[in-house]
Amino acid sequence: MSDAAYDCVACGACCFSRNPRYLVLLPEDTGRALPPDSLFQAEDGRTFVDFSCGHCTHLKLETGQAICGVYDQRPEACRAFRAGSFECLKAIRANGVMGEKVREAAVA
Numbered sequence: 001m002s003d004a005a006y007d008c009v010a011c012g013a014c015c016f017s018r019n020p021r022y023l024v025l026l027p028e029d030t031g032r033a034l035p036p037d038s039l040f041q042a043e044d045g046r047t048f049v050d051f052s053c054g055h056c057t058h059l060k061l062e063t064g065q066a067i068c069g070v071y072d073q074r075p076e077a078c079r080a081f082r083a084g085s086f087e088c089l090k091a092i093r094a095n096g097v098m099g100e101k102v103r104e105a106a107v108a
Contacts (some may be wrong), residue, residue, distance in 0.1 A: 018105060026077065032075055054102045
């Protein structure tokens with residue numbers, strides 16, 4: 001991936017994680033139409049998006065691209081995430097493009 005352009009649909013690194021509590025919903029997310037079965041509530045009362053399969057449950061990968069299935073209703077953390085930012089580069093290093101490092105770790 002070149003430094004000049006970041007194609008989120010071809011990358012999706014920020015949508016992968018081995019941590020099932022990777023994405024917590026914020027107060028700004030109240031009222032978003034997210035499927036209830038895609039969320040879980042922790043003992044401390046916080047609500048998280050399900051990442052138990054190694055990626056966001058809303059992520060559609062069938063076409064070989066990283067497509068958000070709830071893009072118009074996506075959580076605030078997703079809305080604030082910027083392609084090419086420090087956090088983006090950190091996600092690419094940690095998860096790999098299209099979650100390659102997450103999937104490799106799951107097989108190992």
